[in-house]
Amino acid sequence: MLSFEEVEHELNIWGWPHDTWDLVVGNTTLAFNPKTLILTWITMLLVILFVVAATRGMDMRRPRGAQNIMEMMWEFIRGLVNDNMNPKIGLALLPIVITYFIFILFANLIGLVPTLSSPTADYNTTFGLALCTFILIYIFGIRYKGLGYFKHYLKPFVFFLPITIIEDLAKPVTLTFRLYGNIYAGEVLIAVLLGMLGGWIHVFGGFIASVVWLAFSIFVGCIQAFIFTMLSIAYVGQAVSDEH
Template identity: 50%
Template sequence: MHEIGTHNVVNFAGFTFNMDTLQMTWLTMAIVILIAFLATRSLSLVPRGWQNLIEMLVVALLEQVDSIMGPKGRKLAPLIITLFLFILISNWLGLVPGFTSPTNDANTTFGLALMVVILLHILGVCFKGVGYLKHFFEPFVPFVIINVIEEIAKPITLAFRLFGNILAGEILIIILGLLLPIWMPIPSIVWLAFSLFVGVVQAFIFTMLSMAYLSNGIKDNHHD
């Protein structure tokens, strides 16, 4: 694993790029595509192997989509499923020696959260027309500032919840590896197993919150 605080950065055209994050992001996308390919290359009526695993995941997520987003949510199901898989693989990638999680970089988590919030308002206008924007002025026009601050807070809280949990978990794994002798691996193994669980939970939470936000843009009864 990388030492704490070290990053492979490249400066280009006045911008600084974290190459660790970029490389791991591309690797995560490749893994997600590979999983989808393995699960669908030989579909059968009786699922087995990768198909069985992915079908269980898809069914579980579709149930959540129907419950949270309603019938119209099925149109966004591919995005929701892809988002969950991407975050899950990203969270787990940093547990592999020599790799880092794209989600331990606030730029990645904030980008994902910003995508969700922007998509929310695009869907709101597409499904409900320009009248969707009136909720910014409810219950009274002076509340527009409060409502705008609330909208700004959505991607920030969504991003930093995921970023903080994944980064803290990876730092603790590195610290345990540095402090504990090689003949005492049990604490590290226990924490590694717990981190795998946390990776699932954080991917699930991010996805569920994203669905809750997006549902405001497609459901007929928009709440403030």
């Protein structure tokens, strides 16, 4: 039986570099995972191609192919937004969260392609997405409530302030590790299955183990994209609601 590191080495047919790309800014060194960066770029390209295919030559009377899928996603996410906030306010948020959903879905599922992995299996990617949600909460809260948005830190009593701050800071943390943990765990499980295959690991670049876990991985990938998007909508909805 092969170890997790040995499986990763055997499946590295693309020659992913093991060292990080370092960027020195003043006295700070930023380290980037080249594999995550490249796969993120590939995911963004796939999202662009999908959206172009869905919107090019649109026919409102007879939608077909990718247009049908795009319209179903749009209507589904719009329903979630309208359920959580005023539709007029949600109109500004809708393009952002539909982009969230499509990108995260593609990022989760690209890891099912033999020899590739999901960008969302790297907590740096999920933290970046969660940080965007965290910033959106304050942007929408201040935009529609002004400085009065910060009154919720003093409710119901001023000594609840530390608890409210911790609650707000916990939002990006939980978003980060919920998505990362589920996607990374799925990839580790596939690697374990491959390790049990031993000498058969090279067969179709790990295709056998991927197919064994394929159905459940697709389900998890879709559910996690939905949960991240739903929670982002709910958090922004709380920020703009009158009861917040």
